[in-house]
Amino acid sequence: MAEQALSNENMVAEGFSGIAQDWSDEKQAFQVPWGKAMMWIFLLSDTFIFSCFLTGYMHVRMNTTIAWPNPSEVFALTVFGAHIPLILIAIMTFILISSSGTMAMAVNFGYRKNRKVTAALIAATALFGLSFVGMQAFEWSKLIEEGVRPWGNPMGAAQFGSAFFMITGFHGMHVSIGVIYLSIIAFKVYRGDYDKKDNYEAVEIAGLYWHFVDLVWVFIFAFFYLW
Amino acid sequence: MAYVALADREPELSHPHSFITKYIWSQDHKVIAIQYGLTAIAVGVVALILSVMMRLQLGFPDSFSLISPSEYYQFVTMHGMIMVIYLLTALFLGGFGNYLIPLMVGARDMVFPYLNMLSYWVYLLSVIILMASFFVTGGPTGAGWTLYPPQAIMFGTPGVEAGIVLMLASLAVFIVAFTMGGLNYVTTVLQARTHGMTLMRMPLSVWGIFTATVLGLLAFPALLVSAIMMTFDRLLGTSFFMPAIVSMGEQSAYDGGSPILFQHLFWFFGHPEVYIVALPAFGIVSDLLSTHARKNIFGYRMMVWAIVGIGGLSFIVWAHHMYVSGMNPYFGFFFATTTLIIAIPTAIKVYNWVLTLWQGNIHLTVPMLFAIGFIFTFVHGGLTGIFLGNVVVDLPLSDTYFVIAHFHMVMGVSPILVVFGAIYHWYPKMTGRMYNERLGQTHFWMTFLGTYAIYLPMHYLGFLGVPRRYFAYEGIEFIPESAQDLNAAITIAAIFVAFTQIIFFANMIWSLFKGKKAGSNPWGSTSLEWQTPNTPPIHGNWGDELPKVYRWAYDYSVPGAEKDFIPQNTPPSDKAPETNT
Ligand code: HEM
Numbered sequence: 001m002a003e004q005a006l007s008n009e010n011m012v013a014e015g016f017s018g019i020a021q022d023w024s025d026e027k028q029a030f031q032v033p034w035g036k037a038m039m040w041i042f043l044l045s046d047t048f049i050f051s052c053f054l055t056g057y058m059h060v061r062m063n064t065t066i067a068w069p070n071p072s073e074v075f076a077l078t079v080f081g082a083h084i085p086l087i088l089i090a091i092m093t094f095i096l097i098s099s100s101g102t103m104a105m106a107v108n109f110g111y112r113k114n115r116k117v118t119a120a121l122i123a124a125t126a127l128f129g130l131s132f133v134g135m136q137a138f139e140w141s142k143l144i145e146e147g148v149r150p151w152g153n154p155m156g157a158a159q160f161g162s163a164f165f166m167i168t169g170f171h172g173m174h175v176s177i178g179v180i181y182l183s184i185i186a187f188k189v190y191r192g193d194y195d196k197k198d199n200y201e202a203v204e205i206a207g208l209y210w211h212f213v214d215l216v217w218v219f220i221f222a223f224f225y226l227w
Numbered sequence: 228m229a230y231v232a233l234a235d236r237e238p239e240l241s242h243p244h245s246f247i248t249k250y251i252w253s254q255d256h257k258v259i260a261i262q263y264g265l266t267a268i269a270v271g272v273v274a275l276i277l278s279v280m281m282r283l284q285l286g287f288p289d290s291f292s293l294i295s296p297s298e299y300y301q302f303v304t305m306h307g308m309i310m311v312i313y314l315l316t317a318l319f320l321g322g323f324g325n326y327l328i329p330l331m332v333g334a335r336d337m338v339f340p341y342l343n344m345l346s347y348w349v350y351l352l353s354v355i356i357l358m359a360s361f362f363v364t365g366g367p368t369g370a371g372w373t374l375y376p377p378q379a380i381m382f383g384t385p386g387v388e389a390g391i392v393l394m395l396a397s398l399a400v401f402i403v404a405f406t407m408g409g410l411n412y413v414t415t416v417l418q419a420r421t422h423g424m425t426l427m428r429m430p431l432s433v434w435g436i437f438t439a440t441v442l443g444l445l446a447f448p449a450l451l452v453s454a455i456m457m458t459f460d461r462l463l464g465t466s467f468f469m470p471a472i473v474s475m476g477e478q479s480a481y482d483g484g485s486p487i488l489f490q491h492l493f494w495f496f497g498h499p500e501v502y503i504v505a506l507p508a509f510g511i512v513s514d515l516l517s518t519h520a521r522k523n524i525f526g527y528r529m530m531v532w533a534i535v536g537i538g539g540l541s542f543i544v545w546a547h548h549m550y551v552s553g554m555n556p557y558f559g560f561f562f563a564t565t566t567l568i569i570a571i572p573t574a575i576k577v578y579n580w581v582l583t584l585w586q587g588n589i590h591l592t593v594p595m596l597f598a599i600g601f602i603f604t605f606v607h608g609g610l611t612g613i614f615l616g617n618v619v620v621d622l623p624l625s626d627t628y629f630v631i632a633h634f635h636m637v638m639g640v641s642p643i644l645v646v647f648g649a650i651y652h653w654y655p656k657m658t659g660r661m662y663n664e665r666l667g668q669t670h671f672w673m674t675f676l677g678t679y680a681i682y683l684p685m686h687y688l689g690f691l692g693v694p695r696r697y698f699a700y701e702g703i704e705f706i707p708e709s710a711q712d713l714n715a716a717i718t719i720a721a722i723f724v725a726f727t728q729i730i731f732f733a734n735m736i737w738s739l740f741k742g743k744k745a746g747s748n749p750w751g752s753t754s755l756e757w758q759t760p761n762t763p764p765i766h767g768n769w770g771d772e773l774p775k776v777y778r779w780a781y782d783y784s785v786p787g788a789e790k791d792f793i794p795q796n797t798p799p800s801d802k803a804p805e806t807n808t
């Protein structure tokens with residue numbers, strides 16, 4: 001059995017039967033490093049956390065006794081005399097998506113073992129992340145100034161502020177942790193740790209986390225700001 | 228894609244030298260397992276003592292005034308929460324999962340030992356936070372283990388000052404600990420099995436623990452989110468779960484929230500949670516039955532698919548806990564249907580256990596007694612579950628002692644019997660010594676019969692309509708006076724069972740020093756943990772070379788074989804014929 005399986009190694013079937021073959025064989029269920037598999041599983045679990053937050057928020061929003069404030073009004077800014085709805089959020093979203101781009105490039109350069117460019121791109125990603133958090137802080141303080149609190153606000157249903165601070169706060173925490181995480185990885189790349197091991201998989205694993213945080217934001221954007 | 232054989236990668240093991248790094252800040256999965264196990268059992272004893280206090284009150288309301296009504300609520304809550312989460316979940320996954328997974332799949336350790344160590348210390352922190360709530364002003368929360376708002380955080384509920392906050396914090400910390408451990412268990416099973424150990428050759432214990440861990444990773448998020456939201460309601464004054472309420476003549480500051488949302492989130496966690504506790508027990512009991520009946524498990528593949536199927540279904544039945552909460556009737560129909568469908572894979576498992584015993588060469592060792600006892604209690608509890616799964620039957624029975632009896636049989640007594648069986652079964656491997664047989668047998672019979680004496684009468688109380696979570700029943704007209712006699716009898720049985728456990732602890736401690744040497748494989752077991760070069764296994768488990776697996780874990784009494792078992796790492800030969808797995 002064992003010998004037979006070993007000699008089959010080049011005959012990997014495609015598609016669904018390939019998966020079945022992988023899973024029934026005496027090898028790793030996923031042909032990826034341990035750390036990467038673990039990150040995938042963690043992100044699946046984290047997906048459930050965010051899904052619970054979002055479904056909870058939607059349920060609360062549909063059940064309030066007082067009308068929900070109109071997000072495109074609440075999140076409008078007046079720039080140079082022009083009143084633009086959701087402008088800050090649009091910029092934040094744009095920045096976060098760009099950061100996913102630099103991250104993807106970093107992973108690519110990591111595969112080519114280009115130490116300096118990889119480190120620089122990860123650092124750039126972290127900076128994008130940092131500016132996202134900064135703008136979020138600005139948004140928070142603006143709303144707080146306008147009287148929005150977790151327990152109430154002048155625009156409508158109290159749950160608006162509750163859900164806003166809770167969900168963007170939880171996501172912002174993910175971004176902040178990501179910024180720290182990426183800074184550490186950037187430093188290690190720069191120091192040459194992964195050249196020594198001849199293995200840049202840590203960059204890709206960090207990338208998975210970052211793309212996830214980014215993807216979650218798209219859902220928050222859609223469900224909280226656009227609805 | 229490049230082929231990566233399982234055993235080609237190995238975790239980076241630390242090589243500790245001092246006592247402290249070996250036994251306290253240890254990264255060895257076996258030491259972590261024992262730390263988890265001992266901590267869980269210690270809190271379990273606290274929960275047991277709480278239940279005895281409650282029983283004394285219920286059985287002899289006039290003779291004892293040990294506890295006040297508020298304390299009764301607090302004890303109910305702490306008892307339930309500790310038993311379900313801090314004892315059973317931690318013991319099955321943190322304890323047995325940690326000990327058995329690497330040994331049974333032939334790995335040197337979990338894939339990330341350091342994370343695994345952190346998991347234990349964070350778990351300990353959650354236990355400390357929980358226990359701290361006994362000492363704060365107002366005491367622990369008395370909200371019931373389901374923590375339903377609004378009452379959980381309303382003025383008038385005991386522990387609303389600090390206890391509820393500590394409870395929610397402790398749960399959140401526990402979830403962090405569980406996630407760190409759980410990621411390790413899942414990744415180890417998927418990625419770090421040894422050569423030849425295909426998924427379909429794994430012992431069912433590993434399948435049960437693995438599936439339960441996956442359930443945990445997907446179900447605990449709902450509890451985490453509800454805990455965060457409730458903490459905000461309590462501390463920040465948000466109203467996620469809190470409608471406008473007038474309490475004690477005063478209008479509360481809350482407005483517009485939805486208590487039903489909490490119930491959905493809680494039970495989206497809560498129902499899978501019962502299977503987080505049950506599936507490891509299913510897996511372990513299968514291995515105990517097969518080993519001690521010297522017969523292969525009946526329908527191995529069916530058993531695996533039943534575990535996976537139950538796991539999947541357990542995510543779409545949660546609202547059967549909410550039939551009386553007020554739901555769209557169509558929901559009741561849907562959830563009753565899915566609930567009853569779960570009974571099918573469950574029944575398959577029960578039939579297969581019984582068929583495994585059929586014509587087996589049954590050795591009535593202590594682990595076997597506990598395993599057979601489990602079949603009885605589980606069938607019993609499962610059958611009452613089918614009653615409760617039907618909306619119209621549930622309505623009158625909900626919140627009565629019938630429900631108490633149901634879930635104690637099915638997720639209290641049954642998993643605990645498996646825990647005992649498993650401890651007796653693996654004790655020789657963990658310590659190198661044998662327990663005392665006679666004490667073990669006594670412990671089994673007294674516990675098994677004693678728990679029946681406790682829970683069987685409760686079904687009857689339930690039919691009478693005796694409500695659960697009441698401090699006293701005086702002056703309730705529809706409850707006949709004789710119910711009090713039954714309550715007194717139950718209390719006596721409960722005290723009896725509680726004291727019986729002293730036999731167990733005495734046996735474990737005495738045997739640790741005085742038990743006779745067990746040898747490396749006293750049961751003649753096939754699975755890998757019994758084939759380690761050292762007993763107890765040392766750090767790294769396998770000496771120089773990882774074991775190579777050639778067969779499934781159930782080659783017992785194979786015709787033509789030399790002995791009545793063939794270990795998984797025995798290559799096929801004349802004396803150990805190949806079986807078709
Ligand atoms: C055939 C299988 C089962 C069915 C049909 C079933 C059905 C039910 C139903 C309908 C309830 C709600 C009763 C009520 O509150 O009115 C319930 C409660 C409960 N069940 Fe089961 N059950 C089954 C198996 C299990 C298993 C295997 C476990 C645990 C290992 C379990 C643990 C519980 C617990 C803890 C509760 C009480 C929760 C509470 O309200 O505090 N059940 N069951």
Ligand SMILES: [Cu+2]
Nearest residue numbers: 498545547548
């Ligand atoms: Cu349930």
